Amino acid sequence: MPIYQTSGFVFDDPAVMADAMTRPDGPFVYARYSNPTVRALELAVAGLEGGAAALATASGMGAVNTVLLGLLKPGDHLVAQQSLYGGTAAMINDLAARFGVGVTHVPENDPEALRAAVRPETRLVYLETISNPMARICDLPAMCAAARELGVLSVVDNTFATPMLCRPIEHGADVVIHSATKYLSGHSDVVGGMAVFADAALHAKIWHFAIELGASPDPFAAWLTLRGLQTLPLRMERHCSNAHLLASRLDEHPAVTAVHWPGLPSHPSYELGAKLLPGFGGVFTFDLAGGRAAGERFMSAVRLALLAPSLGGVETLVMHPATTSHRALSAEELARHGIGEGTVRIAVGVEHPEDLWADVEQAVAAAVA
Numbered sequence: 001m002p003i004y005q006t007s008g009f010v011f012d013d014p015a016v017m018a019d020a021m022t023r024p025d026g027p028f029v030y031a032r033y034s035n036p037t038v039r040a041l042e043l044a045v046a047g048l049e050g051g052a053a054a055l056a057t058a059s060g061m062g063a064v065n066t067v068l069l070g071l072l073k074p075g076d077h078l079v080a081q082q083s084l085y086g087g088t089a090a091m092i093n094d095l096a097a098r099f100g101v102g103v104t105h106v107p108e109n110d111p112e113a114l115r116a117a118v119r120p121e122t123r124l125v126y127l128e129t130i131s132n133p134m135a136r137i138c139d140l141p142a143m144c145a146a147a148r149e150l151g152v153l154s155v156v157d158n159t160f161a162t163p164m165l166c167r168p169i170e171h172g173a174d175v176v177i178h179s180a181t182k183y184l185s186g187h188s189d190v191v192g193g194m195a196v197f198a199d200a201a202l203h204a205k206i207w208h209f210a211i212e213l214g215a216s217p218d219p220f221a222a223w224l225t226l227r228g229l230q231t232l233p234l235r236m237e238r239h240c241s242n243a244h245l246l247a248s249r250l251d252e253h254p255a256v257t258a259v260h261w262p263g264l265p266s267h268p269s270y271e272l273g274a275k276l277l278p279g280f281g282g283v284f285t286f287d288l289a290g291g292r293a294a295g296e297r298f299m300s301a302v303r304l305a306l307l308a309p310s311l312g313g314v315e316t317l318v319m320h321p322a323t324t325s326h327r328a329l330s331a332e333e334l335a336r337h338g339i340g341e342g343t344v345r346i347a348v349g350v351e352h353p354e355d356l357w358a359d360v361e362q363a364v365a366a367a368v369a
């Protein structure tokens, strides 16, 4: 796919140009509306997710905001699962504080709580297939079915699972969101987002709003994401198998007090995950004996893995949720999420598994020495 590095497109006929500005599937007219490279990415991701149409955005948060602001107005209400990506949680708090949108939080696996939370003014329920950083798996079939029964749209952030592990539309979701920055692009070299719609009419409505909001992606970013997508199945397999190896060995390590990866039977989402997903993802957390100081020593000691934010790229990245992604949470909220002072998050890359284990093992040894 070429990179169409242009902001606008030339027409012969003024009527055709005028018409193009009103149609999400019409001829290309202006790059904030659409662009051929961006459209190719939208078609590819819509196909992978089994959606009718998709909208690419300049970041994952751009997709979250395009969908939330495009669907909600003051006085509306939304139901969100308790544990959400930090940026999304902050945006939902802002919607409540500044735009008068009511918010109720429910556990990710409790359709009864969801039913009880829905009010006449509820517009949507916001879920995440696999949560960050504790990797809790959402009971999508039950939660989306409850939302649908009550006439409420379900919006699912599928960033951590990717369509290789889960296609939320098959479980009843109306909108699927991605931070394409993560696994879809896969090489830590682009920031991007996607919103995929089960229904073409809803896509058209949000496309019109997206033109006003202006979170459109650059064609080169779309091209990089398209290129990354070509290896998505291979990478996801390796992310999952590397995570399996590291999580199981850490779980048996005497210096590790807990490992939170849903592929381990001790994880609260193990049974649901085994039913719902063909793999358990590449992100997990673990706690070292020695708490925060040990966690910090671990992160300084890794050599192959890198101390960096983000996830979903080919490199293994480690970070400390309590002081970075989840810094806004009180000690009480951190505890409710299961995040300890010494909890380390590891986003497992696609390196050779034994190289990776050698690095993690020496860093654990250095951390507890």
Ligand SMILES: *Cc1c(COP(=O)(O)O)cnc(C)c1O
Pocket: 059, 060, 061, 062, 085, 087, 088, 128, 132, 157, 159, 160, 178, 179, 180, 181, 182, 191, 192, 193
């Ligand atoms: C990173 C991330 C986002 C935000 O995406 P950006 O591309 O950083 O804007 C949203 N949801 C999840 C689950 C993420 O991991």
